[in-house]
Amino acid sequence: MEIRDSFVLVAGFAQLPKGTPIxxxxxxxxxxxxxDTETDIIVDCTFTFIRDITNDFISALLRGKSITRDIDEIINTVERRFIVPPKKAVIQAILSGYxxxxxxDKENVKN
Structure with missing residues (x-):
């Protein structure tokens, strides 16, 4: 991935549910x-899951979406398609990053 001046990296975190193996x-x-701050598009993403298959699946659901315009769609998609015990924590981490x-302050990104 080529890193452009308009790209930023943001992170959000959430506590996993107690009592689950993870x-x-x-x-x-x-x-x-x-x-990309010019388009608000999620260019790439990753999650701190131990297994690549989990990370790859959930990341694919977000890539290419607008973090501002599509946030409700992103959350709804995760609700429907990510059927795992820590689903609510994943959603909270996404919302924290959002x-x-x-x-x-997007004006200061390029400076």
Missing amino acids: FEVQKSIGCILVI NRYIEL
């Missing part, structure tokens, strides 16, 4: 997003 291994989940991006 909580015993890692206490929280991270959502790391590379976003909130960080919304707070970003």
Whole structure:
């Protein structure tokens, strides 16, 4: 991936649900997003899951979506298609990254 001046990296985190096997291994989940500030498009993303298949699947659901215009669609898609115990934590991590991006002063990105 070519890194452009308009790209930013934002991250959001959420605590995983207690009592699940993944909580015993890692206490929280991270959502790391590379976003083009000119278009608000998620260029790339990753999650801090242990298994690549989980990370690849959930990342594919977000890539190419607008973090601002498509956030409701992103959350609805994750709700419908990501059927795992930490689903709510994943959604919270995505929303945390979204909130960080919304707070970003885009004018200062290129300076």
